[in-house]
Amino acid sequence: MMLTLIHIELEKLFSRGRSYISFFAMLVIVLVIQGGMMLDGDSLIDFVSENLQEVFILEGNLLNGYLITFISINGLWIHVPILVVIVTGDMISGEASAGTFRMVLSRPVSRSKLILAKFITAMIYVALLVIMLAVLSLGLGILFFGTGDIIVFFESINILPEEILMDRFLMAFVFGILSMWLVGALSFVFSAMAENSLSPIILTMAIIILFTVISSFEVGIFEKIRPYLFTTHMNHWQSFFDYELDWNKIGNSIVILIGHIFVFLTLTLIVFNKKDITS
Amino acid sequence: MNRFLYTILLFLWMPGFYGNSVKEPDAIRILETAKSNFKMIIDFTADVEIEINVDFINIPNKTARVIYKYPDKLKFKSKSFIMVPKKGIGFSVFELLESEYSAIYIGSRQIKGRDLNEIKVIPMDDKSDIALATLYIDLEDHLIHYMEATTKKSGFFSTEFEYGKNAPLPESNRIQFDVDEMRLPLKFLGKVNIDNSKIKENSVGEIIIRYSNYIINQGLSDDQFEEEELNE
Numbered sequence: 001m002m003l004t005l006i007h008i009e010l011e012k013l014f015s016r017g018r019s020y021i022s023f024f025a026m027l028v029i030v031l032v033i034q035g036g037m038m039l040d041g042d043s044l045i046d047f048v049s050e051n052l053q054e055v056f057i058l059e060g061n062l063l064n065g066y067l068i069t070f071i072s073i074n075g076l077w078i079h080v081p082i083l084v085v086i087v088t089g090d091m092i093s094g095e096a097s098a099g100t101f102r103m104v105l106s107r108p109v110s111r112s113k114l115i116l117a118k119f120i121t122a123m124i125y126v127a128l129l130v131i132m133l134a135v136l137s138l139g140l141g142i143l144f145f146g147t148g149d150i151i152v153f154f155e156s157i158n159i160l161p162e163e164i165l166m167d168r169f170l171m172a173f174v175f176g177i178l179s180m181w182l183v184g185a186l187s188f189v190f191s192a193m194a195e196n197s198l199s200p201i202i203l204t205m206a207i208i209i210l211f212t213v214i215s216s217f218e219v220g221i222f223e224k225i226r227p228y229l230f231t232t233h234m235n236h237w238q239s240f241f242d243y244e245l246d247w248n249k250i251g252n253s254i255v256i257l258i259g260h261i262f263v264f265l266t267l268t269l270i271v272f273n274k275k276d277i278t279s
Numbered sequence: 280m281n282r283f284l285y286t287i288l289l290f291l292w293m294p295g296f297y298g299n300s301v302k303e304p305d306a307i308r309i310l311e312t313a314k315s316n317f318k319m320i321i322d323f324t325a326d327v328e329i330e331i332n333v334d335f336i337n338i339p340n341k342t343a344r345v346i347y348k349y350p351d352k353l354k355f356k357s358k359s360f361i362m363v364p365k366k367g368i369g370f371s372v373f374e375l376l377e378s379e380y381s382a383i384y385i386g387s388r389q390i391k392g393r394d395l396n397e398i399k400v401i402p403m404d405d406k407s408d409i410a411l412a413t414l415y416i417d418l419e420d421h422l423i424h425y426m427e428a429t430t431k432k433s434g435f436f437s438t439e440f441e442y443g444k445n446a447p448l449p450e451s452n453r454i455q456f457d458v459d460e461m462r463l464p465l466k467f468l469g470k471v472n473i474d475n476s477k478i479k480e481n482s483v484g485e486i487i488i489r490y491s492n493y494i495i496n497q498g499l500s501d502d503q504f505e506e507e508e509l510n511e
Contacts, residue, residue: 052362055433055456059343060360149360159338159360243337 005109005117006124013087013121022083022129029079030136033072034144037063041145049151064148065141066165070241072137077176077237081183081208083129088122089187089200092272096195101277111273119188119265126180134173138166150241158243172240175250178257179234183208185264192271230260306382306398309416314376316421317447322348322499325448326492329361333458333484338362345490350377352504364454364486366408366436372426375412379403385413393417395424408432422447433457451489458484 013019037044041063049058092115095101105111147162160168186207190200211231214222226232233253239246329341343357351374355363385397395415402409408430415425420442427437434457443450 055365056362057355057365058360058362059355059357061358062360148358151360156335156337159336159362161339161359 001109002113002117005113006120009091009117009121010124013091013125018090019087019125022087023132025083026080026129026133027136029076030072030133030140033075033137034068034140037068037071038144041068061146061148062151063145064150064162065138065143065145066147066162066169067150068141068145069137069169070150070152072141073133073172073176073237076133077179077235078212080129080133080176080180082205084126084180084183085187085201085204087125088184089191089204090197091118091122092188092191092268093194093200094191094197096277097197105277112269115188115192115269115272119185119268122184122188123181126184127177130173130177130180133176134169138169152241154238154242156243158241160241160243168240172237175237175240175254178254178261179237182230182234182257182260182264185261185268188268189264189271192268192275230257233257303384304396304418306384309384309396309398309418309421310376310382310400310414313414313416313421313423314373317373318349320347320349320448321496322346323448323493323495324497324499325490325494327355328489328491329363330487330489331362331484332486335458336362336484346499346503348499348501348504350374352501354504362486363488364436364456366428366430366433366454366456368438368452368454368488372412372414372423375400375402375407375409378407388415390415390425393424420446445490445493445495448493448495449490451487454486454488455483456486 045063046053049062052058095104104114147165149159149161150165152158152160183204187200187204190203194200194203208231211229215226215229215232215235217223218226233256236250236253239250239253324344324346327343327345329343331338341357341359341361343355343361343363346352346354346356353368355361380403381401383399383401385399387394387396389395395417398414398416400412400414402412410429410431412426412428414423416423422442423440424442425437425439427435429435436454436456438455439453440449441451441453442448
């Protein structure tokens with residue numbers, strides 16, 4: 001029964017043109033970044049390493065697929081939620097605004113099962129989106145620029161050898177899927193409340209932007225609030241590029257993200273089960 | 280002006296200035312002997328292992344291939360990313376001794392159980408980044424075992440050499456340098472949040488280069504260095 005529902009939801013999702021916008025946007029963004037790096041990547045590397053070059057002789061391929069993937073996801077992680085919510089935020093409210101809920105719920109299926117099927121479908125969609133980002137950025141990056149070590153600046157200057165980088169990126173992308181699931185789950189709460197497609201998208205993005213801004217302030221009251229914001233933990237994909245992995249920090253963030261996902265899913269179920277379906 | 284002051288100070292320091300009549304070794308002759316000793320090496324290639332110990336730089340030990348041609352052609356080749364300090368690599372001292380310089384014999388000191396002769400060297404070439412260098416040379420093997428230098432741009436560095444069967448080429452080269460003189464790239468590719476108090480407490484960085492598999496005097500051409508540079 002559940003599998004049938006998920007199958008139906010997946011068919012509905014991928015029969016809509018809107019669902020492909022995010023994939024297409026992702027492809028364009030990655031191609032633009034890779035093209036830009038091909039044209040001007042050397043200048044970027046010179047700029048980054050300019051001060052180090054005054055003191056050190058630097059040798060080796062710094063402009064490589066791993067570095068470009070790192071730069072891509074460092075910038076994209078703020079924008080991927082937009083691509084996620086334009087689809088997930090519409091999955092419940094879209095049916096409400098289209099007036100199809102009464103027809104769907106007239107069949108022998110519980111509201112909870114319907115929401116769970118939609119939720120699992122949304123999570124599959126989000127996972128596919130992040131997997132596409134990983135395959136495109138890593139695949140094209142390695143194809144065009146080869147492999148090599150990367151230099152990242154987190155708390156200290158970390159030079160990570162290429163032998164460990166594929167594993168680190170895979171872990172970071174899996175963590176990224178979890179972060180984006182949280183974004184999808186949050187948009188589900190608003191989607192269950194709303195009767196139109198736009199409100200859940202705007203509300204979800206507004207909360208993410210607000211929390212991200214607060215997360216980026218490291219002073220005063222904001223410093224105390226930061227650990228409790230899910231956006232702070234979403235940003236911990238960067239921890240996979242620490243020189244030595246801090247599994248306590250990563251594990252803590254994973255637990256908090258999963259906790260938030262369950263809370264948002266529960267809220268969605270409560271809201272939707274109590275909702276008066278009038279359309 | 281700085282060079283003039285250094286010269287005056289060094290003259291005041293010289294025991295001979297106060298009328299001490301003990302005959303001292305000739306600094307220039309010691310340096311030239313060390314130089315001609317090293318000059319037997321026209322070129323070489325070697326494998327190197329590089330260990331970097333700087334508080335805020337995390338990098339595993341790296342291996343590379345180095346090619347060198349007397350007096351100043353040096354090239355590291357590595358597929359993986361390596362960082363080697365521009366100053367303090369063993370052979371750069373001979374680049375200094377190839378141009379005009381003044382030298383003053385200071386005295387002998389025992390370092391790590393070895394009697395070494397301390398010589399101050401002041402480059403006379405205005406373009407030289409080194410303002411003052413102190414070399415510690417063993418008169419038995421005519422090798423530089425220790426060197427300290429103050430540069431115009433990169434602060435202070437010291438370098439210690441250990442020799443083995445390939446002398447006058449070193450088996451290892453331990454370079455220590457001022458970390459607080461390094462200007463680091465700021466926010467980019469992440470977030471630099473370096474603890475400044477840590478830098479002040481521990482302001483010396485260290486790089487150890489270990490050499491092996493020397494191939495000496497095989498007739499390296501200048502082109503090999505130039506082609507590599509063009510390919511960079």
